[in-house]
Amino acid sequence: MTGSVVLVHLAGAVALLLWATRMVRTGVERAYGDVLRRKLRGTLKNPLLAVAAGGALAIAFQSATAVSLLVGSFAGSGIVSSAAGLVAVLGADLGSAFVVKLLTFDLSLLVPAALFTGTAIFLATERRAWRQFGRILVGVGLLILSLQLIGDASEPLRESRILPVIINYLSGDPITAFLIAALATWLFHSSVAFILLVVALAARGLVPAELGVVMVLGANLGGGLIAAMLSRAMPPASRTVPLGNLVIRGIGAMLALTGLVWFAPPLDMLGASAPLQLVHAHIAFNLALVILGLPFAGLVTRGVERWASYAAPAAPVTLEDKEASALDPEALGTPSRALANVTRAVVGVCETVEVMLKNIMELYEEPDRARMDALAALDDRVDRKHAAIKLYLARITTDDMSEDEERRTGELLDACVKLEQVGDIIVRNMLVHVKKKLDRGLTFTPEGWRELSNLHASVLSNARLAFNVLISRDSSTALQLVREKDRMRDIERETSQRHFERLREGAKKSLETSTLHLDTIRDLKQINSLLASIAYPVLEEQGLLGGTRLKAAE
Template sequence: MSGSVVLLNLAGAVALLLFATRMVRTGVERAYGDVLRHRLRSVLRNPILAVGAGALLAICLQSATAVSILVGSFTGAGIVGATPGLLSVLGADLGSSLVVKLLSFDLSLLVPVCLLAGTSMFMATERREWRQLGHILVGVGLLLLSLRMIGQASEPLRESEILPVVINYLSGDPITAFLLAAVMTWLFHSSVAAILLVCALAARGLVPIPLGLVLILGANLGGGVIAVMLSRGSVPRARIVPLGNLIMRTAGAVIGLAVLVLLQPPLGWLGAGPVDQLVHFHIAFNVALVIAGAPFAHWVSRLAESLTRTGEARQAGTLAGAEVSALDEAALAMPTIALANATREVVRVCGTVELMLMRVIELYEHADQVKIDELAALDDRVDRKHAAIKLYLAKLTANPLTEAETLRCQELLGASIRLEQVGDIIVRNLLAHVQKKLDRGLTFTDEGWRELVAFHHAVLINARLAFNVVVSRDAMTARQLVQEKDRLRTLEKQSSQSHFDRLREGTAKSLETSSIHLDTIRDLKQINSLLAAMAYPVLEEAGLLTGSRLRAV
């Protein structure tokens, strides 16, 4: 087998590993994301529980990076402090190392079981919960399959004449190997995938244990870089936790590298086989980082906060309040380019509305006047963008347009109008409910709050589908969006019935929050209807829209 074919097979196996890891994570986020976020928020205030919660969430999501971004957003919103947030991310890194240990076992029998069970669940029902569970099981099956493929693809490398040269060079230059592993992990966007790849190569005798330990440390450093890069566009406070985690991981990895190179400690205690030694070293490193880093978490979070403020102050003079518009007046004479500009601007409004929709549910649980005012300011931005888009499209229609260009212009205008209406509902209705709840000091029942969170999550998922339809104009996505509208109608009826059952039972909290609960469900349903309407032009063009929902008589 030629070297290019071997590398192609290995690259394909690694690609499947990355895809499967992402598949499991997105499935868990869609099915249980809101429940996990709610539970995480409730325990992050306790530093000890924060470590355990972070580890558990990382095991569920199979990604410490996702936990770092999530906790960073909580810190940015003021829900939790930077120190417990940093401790939870250290716990998430430990949980991620336990995932590697679990996947290092021989689980080949689970491949057909997970694929069969997951596909059956996904194909046999339209219920979101079961379909997402099937999505997760298929992801787990593909993940285990990819590990087997990596082992098979790397087997011919034993006979390679070039690989020993590369391995010998990296073994003699641990700093280069360390940095190479960090860069590889950043490119993979998954420390789990990078470490599993190193273990698979070590199991075939392609990577010696001393070099593998150096690569493991580099992968730990690269894992911290991923979250920092992904959060660089967030508000400054949301970047504190990922940056603090990177500071601690860098210090720990550098110290670990110095110990390996200078002291060359015995490795027998880590295990008998190469995979056990690498995996146990990875776990031991993260355990040591939690134990040694916990006393310094407060100081590291303050350092990270200082660094983010410094970066913010450096940009304040040129970027404060700046808003870039894609609506280039010079392009109006070229309808294709002008419509692309208008699409870009509508997508920006989509992003702002999505942010408003995400933040408003957090205010139901932890509200203060400053955050309410900040959310209201986002609606002012939506109104300005909407007015600008409307004027730009009006000027565009003054030029000769094809029928397709005219329809696209009307579609973008309709989307902009609906987005502006959604922003108004969030500010005028939902924020009013938040203010009422805050002023009266009311709290929901646990069951009522779970229903609101689940309903809000469904609307948020549909909002993202609607925003995708605006860009892609994909008929199948548009069809799915309208189908979800019908499912949400059923979910509303179930939530209302459960609420009235609690009222009949005389639950005090239900009586106090009844109007807020029902009005919130109604407003979220109205938002969902507006967003689902963005799919109608695409469905009509594809011939998938009937003339009326009324039954013929």
């Protein structure tokens, strides 16, 4: 087998390892995330409980990084102190080390059992919690399978002529090996995945124990770096925990590397084989960080907070600030310029409404409370934009305004009002349906969900047509939009009829979700009608609108 083919097989096995780890993590987050967050809040005040809770979460999430970001957000919100959060993250790192130990056992029999059971559960039910549990089992099966594939793919490397040269060089240059391991871990975005790869290579005799321990220490530094980098966009208070963890792990890893190079302690006490020595070194290092980090957690977090307060950059200009700047008060005396400014601001409202309309259906499929709160915040943004645009239009000088400019002023104001109403329907009606669906654990029938998805796709497509009409005032696009409204009426009627047919047949899921289904159809139809009405002024101006119906096409 050629070297390139070996690398392709190894890359595929590593990719499967990363994907499987992600499957387990996202499955746990979606199924049990809210419960785990509530439990975590009450245990972080006790240092020992914080260590245990952090370790348990890392085992559940298969990721200390996810725990670091979660606890960091708690600290930023004032739910827990930064010191208590840092202690929990140190416990999460220790829990992550035990995950590596667990995965080094012979778990080959679990692969078919986990894959079969997980797939069966996922396909047999529509209940969200059970489907995510099936996802977790499939992820565990793929995770173990990927480790076997890594071992098989690395077997031909025993005969490589280049690999021994690289290994010999890194063995003689531990600093380079340490930095390469840290960088590779950051690129993997998973210290568990990288350490498992090193352990698998050591099991094949490709990586000596001394070099492997150096790379394990580098992986620990890289693991702290992942969360620190991912928290860049978070508020300074929320970054304290990930940065504090990076400081402790970085100092600890460099001190351990120095002791390893200078004193060259025997590794036999860590295990009888190279893989065991690497795994036990990883556990011992993180256990030492927990013990030594407990008394220094407060000092480290205070230092990081002080540094963050000095290093915090000036607040970036937000999208909302840029949109507000479009409403230039100096242009109020020139109607043409002022209306152009309003058009730019309304485009921003259209973009926000489009994001809301797209995200609401994703929440129907995968409800998530954090994303639900974010969607509600978008509606607040739409309300603020609408108020600013309305006040700006009221201040435009009307003395020199032409008839076309007066008509355009009315169009923009009317469109902005309709966009605000669309946002209200999404948040005050549809988001309430999502919360009800989540709280009651309801699921739509496959047929019902397919019908709602198709209806939503049509509304989203019509929304984009409406936004184009608002900007371009193109009569052909406006005609297409109003015709789509008529077609939507037929789709809505057919969808409701099929739903009632399922009710007559006694479909249990249809009975449970009947109100949600019909209310969602009504809301989507109302949104579509509001968006289609944006085309009416253009058609009326072109003489293509007669009464309440389109004139017959010539």
